[in-house]
Amino acid sequence: MARSLRFLFGVTAYFFFFVTFVYLIGFMTNQLVPRSINVGPIAGTWQAVLINIGLIALFGIQHSIMARPAFKAALTRFWPQAIERSLYVMLTGVVLCLMYWFWRPIPGVLWSLEGDVIRTVIWAIAASGWGIVFISTFLISHFELFGLHQIWSDLRNRSLPALTFRQPLFYKLVRHPIYTGFLLAFWATPDMTYGHLLFAAGMTIYIIVGIRYEERDLKDNLGEVYKEYSRQVGMVIPGLGKNRD
C-alpha cells in the first residue's frame, strides 16, 4: 500500500471514530441522536438482554484481542505497521455503529431522580466524566492513541519512539483516568433504566478485565517503573486498587 493511501486510511479512521465517539455521548444521554440507550426498537426482555450482552461482548473482544502484542505481531505480517492502530480505531468505530444500530432498550427504571438540583448535579458528574476522557487522551498522547502520530511518521519516513512511562496530571491520581472518566459517564444518570444498567455493568466488567491485560503489557514494556507506579497509585479511584506484589 502506498504511503499516501496509508495516510488517507489513517485520517479516515480517525474522523470516522471521532464521529462514533461523539455519537456515544448522545447514545448515553439520550440527546440529539435517533437511537440511544433508551430509544430504539423494543424486543422481548430476554431477547434484548441476549442481544445487548452480545454487543458488549463484541466490543470487549475486539478491544482486548486487537490491543494485545501477539495479535499486533500476527496482523503486521500482512498489514502495514503504520496503520495497525488506525485499523483498531476504524474497527472500534464499526463495533460502536453495530452497538447503536442493534442495541435494544430495556424499559423499567431502577432509579429516577426528582428535583432539578440533583438531576443537574448528576448530569454535571457525567459531563465531567466525558471531559476527563477527552483531556486524558491528550495527556497520554491523543495522536498516538488514535493512530495519527503513526501515519504522520510513516509519511515522513521516520520511526516511532519507544513507549516511555508518563504520569501527567490525572495520572498522578489514578493509573487509568480514561476508564475513570468512562465509568463516571456510564453510571452517572438521573434515570437508570434496566437497559442502561446492563450497559454500565457490562462495560464496567470489560474495563476491569481490560485493565488486567493492559497492565500486564505495560509492566512487560516499561518494567519496574510501572510496577512501582501500580503500588503507589490507585487504579480507577484515587487510593484504591494499588498492587501489592
Ligand SMILES: C[S@@+](CC[C@H](N)C(=O)[O-])C[C@H]1O[C@@H](n2cnc3c(N)ncnc32)[C@H](O)[C@@H]1O
Ligand atoms: C487506551 S489507552 C488507556 C490508558 C489508561 N488505561 C487510561 O485509562 O487512561 C492505553 C495505552 O495508553 C498507554 N499508557 C497507559 N498508561 C501509560 C503511562 N502511565 N505512561 C505511558 N503510556 C501509558 C499505553 O500505550 C497503552 O497501550
